[in-house]
Amino acid sequence: MPSDAGADQDMLIFPDFQAEKAGVYKCDGSNDDVVSVSIDMYPTYPKIHDNVVLKCIVENDEAASITWEKMDDHLPATASIMGNTLVLYGITPEDEGIYRCSAMSKSGEVKNDIEVHVAHEIRRTVLRHA
Template identity: 30%
Template sequence: MVAVYGGRGPQTSNIQIRSIPSVVRRGENVELLCEVENEPDAAISWQRVDGDLPYGAESYGSILRIPSIQGGGIYMCSATTRQGIFDERFGLVIQEEFKRIVKLFIVNNISHSTSEVGKSK
């Protein structure tokens, strides 16, 4: 929560980034939503704090869509309002998929039996 003091007393704006879940699998499509309370006309911009936005990432106002995400990182939403500029950061974690290798050994158990052909008892 950010409080800004101005002409008519304290004004507050709350900026929040939402993504469900914050842990995703590599290759999934991700959507982040930046919400600013009490400021419906806020101008929203997105950036990745620890590098460039991933290839193919597109922002549509308050929404950042990342197709086929390959790596995690810290994302920041900046909201420009009548009261100033507010930033919120969000950590996105990639859950690695581990492949289990199962070795299956087949042991043939062949039983041998012998019989004599042509002999009468």
């Protein structure tokens, strides 16, 4: 780069451009602001008929737009999305599966998955001999 050239944010500035300064200039950039997505689930081990809360937590990008989906299926009819939170009301075994939180922003798209399992009741029958 010519000694009198300078940079101002995303622009290369030549105060006195002359033909001998013509050429190919390459701009390399980097960004240390990494956007990450994590999912918190409560309760951690849900039982049948529990309400399950999945919260999508986006770090380093508060302006991200959040979407939820259930992989290989539709979100349950009893699901409700409020901001970055997905609530599964009265969970059943049919609600088990992988849920995905996607965060879209000017930085790009970041996704994270969580697998939801439902603890099934074990019924035991006791037979008494007379």
